[in-house]
Amino acid sequence: MDKYVKVLKNNHIKITPQRLIVLEYLDKNCTHPTADEIYSYLKKKHPSLSKTTVYNALETLNKHRIIQSLTISGNELRYDLNHGMHHHFYCKNCGCVVDVELKCSNIEKMKKYGHQIEEIHGYLKGICKTCLKKRR
Amino acid sequence: MDKYVKVLKNNHIKITPQRLIVLEYLDKNCTHPTADEIYSYLKKKHPSLSKTTVYNALETLNKHRIIQSLTISGNELRYDLNHGMHHHFYCKNCGCVVDVELKCSNIEKMKKYGHQIEEIHGYLKGICKTCLKKRR
DNA sequence: TTACTAAATTGTAATCATTACAATTTAACA
DNA sequence: TGTTAAATTGTAATGATTACAATTTAGTAA
Numbered sequence: 525m526d527k528y529v530k531v532l533k534n535n536h537i538k539i540t541p542q543r544l545i546v547l548e549y550l551d552k553n554c555t556h557p558t559a560d561e562i563y564s565y566l567k568k569k570h571p572s573l574s575k576t577t578v579y580n581a582l583e584t585l586n587k588h589r590i591i592q593s594l595t596i597s598g599n600e601l602r603y604d605l606n607h608g609m610h611h612h613f614y615c616k617n618c619g620c621v622v623d624v625e626l627k628c629s630n631i632e633k634m635k636k637y638g639h640q641i642e643e644i645h646g647y648l649k650g651i652c653k654t655c656l657k658k659r660r
Numbered sequence: 661m662d663k664y665v666k667v668l669k670n671n672h673i674k675i676t677p678q679r680l681i682v683l684e685y686l687d688k689n690c691t692h693p694t695a696d697e698i699y700s701y702l703k704k705k706h707p708s709l710s711k712t713t714v715y716n717a718l719e720t721l722n723k724h725r726i727i728q729s730l731t732i733s734g735n736e737l738r739y740d741l742n743h744g745m746h747h748h749f750y751c752k753n754c755g756c757v758v759d760v761e762l763k764c765s766n767i768e769k770m771k772k773y774g775h776q777i778e779e780i781h782g783y784l785k786g787i788c789k790t791c792l793k794k795r796r
Numbered sequence: 797t798t799a800c801t802a803a804a805t806t807g808t809a810a811t812c813a814t815t816a817c818a819a820t821t822t823a824a825c826a
Numbered sequence: 827t828g829t830t831a832a833a834t835t836g837t838a839a840t841g842a843t844t845a846c847a848a849t850t851t852a853g854t855a856a
Contacts (some may be wrong), residue, residue, distance in 0.1 A: 537735060540833065542696035561812075568665070579814070581833095599843075599855045600813060613775055621802060629772040634784060639749055645667060647731070648770060650778035672854060676804065696842075710806045715843070717804095735814075736842060 526599030535588045542573060546581040550591055556602040556612070556621040596621060596647045617655040624648060671724045678709060682717040687729055692738040692748070692757040732757060732783045747782030753791040758783060 528547045532539050549562055557565075563578045582603055585591040594602040597616045602621055611624040613656075626646060634641055649658075663740075664683045668675050685698055699714040721727040726738055730738040732750045734789075738757055747760040764783060770777055785793075 538832065540823070542834070554788040558671070558813085572835080574703065576815085576836075584833095588795045593734070596838050598729070598737060602733060612771075613773065613777075615775070616778070622773075622775075624770065634749075634760065636757075637749065637760065638789040638792075639751070639758075639784070640787040640792055641749075641784050642752070643784070645781075645783040645785070647781040648775070648777050648779070651776040653774040654773065656774075656776055674803065676852070678805070694842085708806080712807075712844085713805050720804095 531590060532623075535590060537584060539625060540581075542570075543581045543584065545559045545570065545573075546573065546578060546588070547585060550585075550603055550605050553607075554598075554623070556594060556604050559599045560600075561605070581631055592643070594645070594647075596649075609644070611648065613648045613650070613652070615652035615655055616649055617651050620652055620654075622652070668741075673720060673724060673770060676715045676717075678706075679717045679720065681706065682714060683721060683726070686721075686739055686741050690741075690759070692730060692740050694731075694736045694738055696736075698739070709756045728755060729777070730757065730783075731783070732785075733783075745780070746786065749786070749788070751788035751791055753784055753787050756788055756790075758788070 526544070528544045528551070529539055531547065532543060537543065545566055546562060550557075557579050559575070559582055560580075563573065563575045563652075566578070567573050582591065582593070586593050586603075589606055591603050592606050594604055594612060596602065596612055597619065602603060609627070611626045612623050614620075614624050615622075624646070662680070664680045664687070665675055668679060673679065677796075682698060685702060686693075690728075691697075693712050695711070695718055698718075699709065699711045702714070703709050718727065718729070722729050725742055727739050728742050730740055730748060731754065732738065732748055738785065745763070747762045749758050749760050750756075754784055760782070
């Protein structure tokens with residue numbers, strides 16, 4: 525059985541080809557794409573795909589914690605498969621987003637505030653390695 | 661001399677009444693307001709104020725690191741005086757944003773990636789204490 | 797104080813990501 | 827195979843932010 529079908533089945537989500545290709549795209553592209561990037565790419569092979577469907581699929585996958593949405597770049601949402609705790613770096617120059625393996629052990633201290641924590645996002649912003657080189 | 665005038669002077673920013681009232685608002689309101697919230701409030705006492713001016717003032721203050729912009733709520737930017745390192749909690753229910761005093765000592769580890777880090781944002785999301793009480 | 801100039805403010809229009817919605821299609825199940 | 831609730835599709839609406847041109851003003855120097 526296809527691995528993406530299994531993911532949807534395990535989460536009791538109705539299996540549709542549109543959801544499968546969105547999920548597959550996110551699994552195979554670790555670029556933290558926007559909804560529009562996902563749509564534009566998939567549209568080529570699936571001309572009948574609607575952008576609304578991409579948004580709907582992303583919302584459904586997000587709600588089930590299969591993916592997460594990143595608010596790192598401010599003016600658009602980016603999406604990422606939920607593969608273990610990690611943080612993100614955003615380059616203000618080229619706009620790329622890359623994973624950062626950082627374990628923050630401060631979550632425990634949050635309990636004193638009394639809020640119910642459901643998501644933890646660590647966003648670092650600056651100029652990426654590649655852009656730094658080009659500037660010299 | 662007015663304390664906000666001093667802040668602008670120290671940063672070589674031209675002093676305008678609009679910038680002063682925006683800065684004062686952020687200094688006296690720790691609610692992490694949106695541009696529109698700032699505008700709507702200030703408009704009452706300053707009817708000639710333009711929303712574009714609020715955006716411009718925020719951009720200028722942000723560029724000089726006097727304030728910071730938060731991308732925590734996804735669909736809008738929020739603003740915060742830059743008073744020392746701290747993180748933020750966002751309530752998915754009521755939309756409030758509150759400060760969280762957390763020291764993350766992992767910044768040093770970031771050096772190995774080779775990126776130039778200019779900003780660090782810690783965003784926690786969930787349900788706030790107040791909303792939790794109301795739900796019972 | 798006055799005059800000058802670059803920069804700031806203002807208001808309107810444009811942009812662009814996201815959401816709303818109604819009509820059509822389809823996945824899941826009996 | 828038929829039924830039905832849910833998903834997809836396309837278009838229109840929304841809303842935050844930005845672009846831009848005309849007007850005003852802060853800062854400086856005579």
